[in-house]
Amino acid sequence: MAGSGEKGSELPLQECLQAAVQVALDAGQIIREALRIEKRVQTKSSAADLVTETDQLVEKLIISTLHTKFPSHRFIGEESVAAGDKCILTDDPTWIIDPIDGTCNFVHGAPVVAVSIGLAVNKELELGVIYNCVKEKLYTGRRGHGAFCNGEKLQASKQQDISKALILTELGSIREPTAVRMLFNNMEKLISVQAHGIRIIGSAALDLCHVATGDVEAFYQFGLHCWDMAAAAVIVREAGGILIDTAGGPLDLMSRRVVAAGTSQLAQRIARELEPVAYERDDSTEEAIDSRSK
Structure with missing residues (x-):
């Protein structure tokens, strides 16, 4: 879909x-109704990488609704990419969409699922909307305008000490033995430096929302995708938090790795402990997925 070359300052961002809020709420209603019924499940990249008809239906709803309102904008959607669309972020206004973040939870009826919709302009993340459609919690963020949950302003934790941190992560859908072993090695490393605990809830978008609310101190993951974190990155930043690359540098949205925390000190401390797990970039044409140490 052709872009318009619009600048962020020229877009009607509000x-x-x-x-995005309205279509997220509409999508959430569909997901709530589908959560407890039997689902037709297919797999994508692995036996743990699941997709349902509801994922596809919701993504089509979101894209068609936003395309009608903003016909010059581009789209990156999880299911569209799985169907063969390119995952390329240009300077054009681009919506980055995960129709159901937590599909495995959704398939099993576990009530930890969310709709995630982000918007980037000139490759800069401008706004994010995440809707926890079971608990009906609506997280929103707009660059320079703060982050909110159901209208209440969010503030990330100011904790700097890893020994006082509760940390979230996810296993992801990759089951390649070396990558799995390194994922568990990283958990062991963080426990060995006395992190309070490590938790897995099954939704990276909601993990990041918990960082934004200050309910947990940090989140890290290797192997997630741009649609897992685009919307949430805005919300975390606007809540006073920080997102970095797992090597300690600036966040690269397409790199499939992130550390998020309420403070730079804690994010960097976690990054120093992590053994990297390398995945194919979202914008890469290469097929190989490999793992290597620092």
């Missing part, structure tokens, strides 16, 4: 935010 209108974009309102449109």
